[in-house]
Amino acid sequence: MADTRFFRRKGPFSVAEIAELTGAEVLNAPDKARVFDDVSPLQNADDSILSFLDNRKYIDAFVNSKAGACFIRPEFADRAPEGMVLFTTNDPYRAYAKAATAFYPFETGNGSISDRAFIDPTAKLGKGVQVDAGAVISANCEIGDGTIIASNAVIGEGVVIGAGCKVGANASISHSLIGNLCLIYPGARIGQDGFGFAMGPQGHVKVPQLGRVVIGNDVEVGANSTIDRGAGPDTVIGNGCRIDNLVQIGHNVELGMGCVVVSQVGISGSTKLGNFVVLAGQVGVAGHLEIGDGVKVAAQSGVMRNIGPGETVGGSPAVPVMEYHKQTVALSRLVRKKK
């Protein structure tokens, strides 16, 4: 059960409510009014708990679980322990996500404005906006309804942030337009100058960075990640993107919709990603490239050329992932031969 010092639970919710909420089919539930009190992993669950089985690897935990109810794929229904209520669906993790969010809803602004915050009188705040101690909101900002600006976050002049967002503690945002329902994690840096200068032996001359960062709706930017503003064109992050911690996104980079960028990835200036691209941890992508829709890049890879839609690549420099695996095997054989 979640630590009540940190989490506040709603509920309970009935079988009928959970089915309604998630679209799952109900099996094994004689009493649709039966309620569940909480969510938890299979191992720790008792009969008041709603759990889920997503990864087939955990089938034993499922078979032996004391959970009162479980989201599962239909094909596992006949493995369920006796008496367990089953919610069947082809995407049990997604259904669990929705149910868990009912028990533990995401925070929204409570309308309180700390007297230790600094808000420029020209800033426009929507209904229910919450501004915590030490936060700074500069001149001409616009903050949408229900958005939270957490402690010691700094919102620069003219920045526009949509409704239902949260900007985490100590984050800073400048030169940016941000959509609705975005989560900017603590310490994220958005909108500062890109790394632009004319190099030369007599010294490097800084080039004014005259673009912005434009972020769509339902985007997450992880803790201590950095997104530089454009040099002239904008840096653009599409709707639904998920950016993990300590990620670097250079100036003029564009991400399509629904991209997933795992921790410590770096994307160099002016590179463009299509929709639903997945970059695994510590990947580096060189500048001025085009990465197609649905491309997947294995962890620690270095992408040095354009990648066509749907390709999966790995290695540094990155090649098609099957070739990368063969390289690994070949290298390992080479060594064994030399023994």
Place this chain on the structure above:
Amino acid sequence: MADTRFFRRKGPFSVAEIAELTGAEVLNAPDKARVFDDVSPLQNADDSILSFLDNRKYIDAFVNSKAGACFIRPEFADRAPEGMVLFTTNDPYRAYAKAATAFYPFETGNGSISDRAFIDPTAKLGKGVQVDAGAVISANCEIGDGTIIASNAVIGEGVVIGAGCKVGANASISHSLIGNLCLIYPGARIGQDGFGFAMGPQGHVKVPQLGRVVIGNDVEVGANSTIDRGAGPDTVIGNGCRIDNLVQIGHNVELGMGCVVVSQVGISGSTKLGNFVVLAGQVGVAGHLEIGDGVKVAAQSGVMRNIGPGETVGGSPAVPVMEYHKQTVALSRLVRKKK
């Protein structure tokens, strides 16, 4: 055109003024008093706009551009569209940087001190120093003329910062001496303890870190980058260095003049770089090494040995770059043979 919510433009500037400012030669300008209103990339320019052609790849954009004026290399002059004023120079990007800076000058302190800032009474602030809301300036600090300390930045006891600098939002600096005209980006961490301890199976014992960070003039330190102070000797960053976002610089590291350190590079303790070294993105450099003047290291490389002046290296472990490319090719052939 730059978004006026974020950028304030100066100008217009005449042909004569732009030539004076940049040292470029003027061609095709019957009227030296003709003025230009703004700068922009070639694609979006109209006849009131000053643009530039640096990369030969964009020659088509140049030929078809409606820009009123353009910085170019002399050899492209005869490809110019009719009526375009030409500023010829061997380094058009540098000339553009200077002109763009005239239109969009870098910020300098406006002399305002927020009543929401905390400034220790023993701190000494120069003329025109600007201190924004939530910034903290500790005892015995010295801040030079025209320097900006942005919101929620924290300057530790005794720190000296020169004139014309900007310390970004939420950055923190301790145990450091910083020159003039430095830009410290949001969230940068400068001067904290290095990673120094005596390891042992009965526990690790922390070693006091008794050095400083000493930064020259005209240095940039990127967003969320970290520079640890020396353990006894100092950590030193030479004049004119450019350090990108999320870079780690360990204790006792020394960088010569004009080094360029791209995002997510890590330089381990006590390593010394010469002048004008370039480390591309995600490079790692082991500790206690000497990297000569003008060395270039390819992205994602791992440098495990000393590198002589002027060498270009790549790979992990890094080898001369031609050898690295051959390794890549050889590995790829090996796989093809095995098919």
Place this chain on the structure above:
Amino acid sequence: MADTRFFRRKGPFSVAEIAELTGAEVLNAPDKARVFDDVSPLQNADDSILSFLDNRKYIDAFVNSKAGACFIRPEFADRAPEGMVLFTTNDPYRAYAKAATAFYPFETGNGSISDRAFIDPTAKLGKGVQVDAGAVISANCEIGDGTIIASNAVIGEGVVIGAGCKVGANASISHSLIGNLCLIYPGARIGQDGFGFAMGPQGHVKVPQLGRVVIGNDVEVGANSTIDRGAGPDTVIGNGCRIDNLVQIGHNVELGMGCVVVSQVGISGSTKLGNFVVLAGQVGVAGHLEIGDGVKVAAQSGVMRNIGPGETVGGSPAVPVMEYHKQTVALSRLVRKKK
């Protein structure tokens, strides 16, 4: 000598006191009451200074040093310059660490609470707690005796921090329980949501992250590092761990005792490290793995499988380190053959 703007020295300490403090044996000291004023590296030392020789590489510096006293291994005693007091021990660096800490003790809270800090009235602060300007301590926090919360740090609701800790400038902590004697460096992010969502072509659905971060005693978390809270189970950092700057630790990760995690390492979700594991710089570890006690991983390696206790591995994907070195050699030979 350490810069007095930044460091305050205690002492002097006598031969007898230093021997007592460090457990080292004394040689060559006719006068046990003789005092030393400071510590420093061998090169800069004069006869008032206590130094150390740890790395045999610096034996020449030792032979020629003017230091008044030195920690050394017994076998180097006969190489000492005439008149130098010798403290012999099998771990001179550890002895030096203890002596240096006597001269330059670590900070502890001075009991001052800035009137520019914001402390919720329900928070409980121990004796001697120091809270600097701009720090925020939220509802129901508990802060142990002598702990320092530096400027603009943000401590979220319900967080528990033990005694003798320091939370650096601009760090943020939420959903966490932290032991005694921990150092959280500036800009560290602890306890934010993990990177958890149900992926899908119709959009990614965020999964509530209901665990915590639980940190033992005597742990360091480096500048701008990020530790996400658990998704259901907790993220756990064992006693005595040392985590460097810009490290990413995913949700549900567990570290045993005394692990050393060097800068820019990333550890993916649900991976478990045993005791005294060492991950060198820029290593990546995939999710859901078990890494045994005493494992060492070479810099920039990518760990993609479980590693048994005591193994040393390298490369990406990581293999036993001898095999990794052979691969490097084999690849380099392959290229030479092709010339």
